[in-house]
Amino acid sequence: MRRRTLLGGTVLVAAALGAGFAVGLSRTDAPANPKGLLPLPLGEMRFSLSDHEGRNVVPQDLVGRATMVFFGFTSCPDICPTTLADITGWLEALGEDANLLHVVFITVDPARDTVEAMAEYVGYFHPTIRGWTGSPEEIARAADGFRASYERVPAENGNYTMNHTAGVFLFDAEGRFKTIVDYHEPREFALPKIRRVMGDDSGV
Numbered sequence: 001m002r003r004r005t006l007l008g009g010t011v012l013v014a015a016a017l018g019a020g021f022a023v024g025l026s027r028t029d030a031p032a033n034p035k036g037l038l039p040l041p042l043g044e045m046r047f048s049l050s051d052h053e054g055r056n057v058v059p060q061d062l063v064g065r066a067t068m069v070f071f072g073f074t075s076c077p078d079i080c081p082t083t084l085a086d087i088t089g090w091l092e093a094l095g096e097d098a099n100l101l102h103v104v105f106i107t108v109d110p111a112r113d114t115v116e117a118m119a120e121y122v123g124y125f126h127p128t129i130r131g132w133t134g135s136p137e138e139i140a141r142a143a144d145g146f147r148a149s150y151e152r153v154p155a156e157n158g159n160y161t162m163n164h165t166a167g168v169f170l171f172d173a174e175g176r177f178k179t180i181v182d183y184h185e186p187r188e189f190a191l192p193k194i195r196r197v198m199g200d201d202s203g204v
Helices: 010-023 079-100 115-122 136-146 187-197
Strands: 049-051 066-072 101-107 129-133 150-154 160-164 168-171 177-181
Touching (some): 049 115, 066 136, 066 187, 079 187, 168 187
Parallel strands (some): 101 129
Antiparallel strands (some): 168 177
């Protein structure tokens, strides 16, 4: 698939925001830890999904590199394209070190987010980002392991949107949860967090 240019994230963000008025805005109402629990280590999670190239993936595949995980959906009008554009900016700032990370976007809307839809969507962002989808049951297991939450919210004309946890989960190379980058956290705070999780305390 030929990867498209995002022009610093503005093209897709603007298009998605425009479409959002037809379906209702996604919100960040869902807390990162709805039960006050930390995400499980990746090696202890139990779910099986497909990536945007149709390959079976499990959380244990992420162990061995530092990992960023974000939950969202391709019809999201605001939070998801903005966050993925932010992630793209972080990865570009990391340069070649971006290749040392696993970066995964997991859908919370598997009914609409097929493998093909995920492939189309992640194609607008940094090539390191992988899209994961699967059955509703497996998505629920994934969200439970990460202690993420989401819910379907009715919108106009019989449509719907999704509330979901909006933070970016960071894990070290051993699969242990370390911290979260909050929605729209300034780059000068986000990048040092990512560097530390990667084992580099030298700064941005």
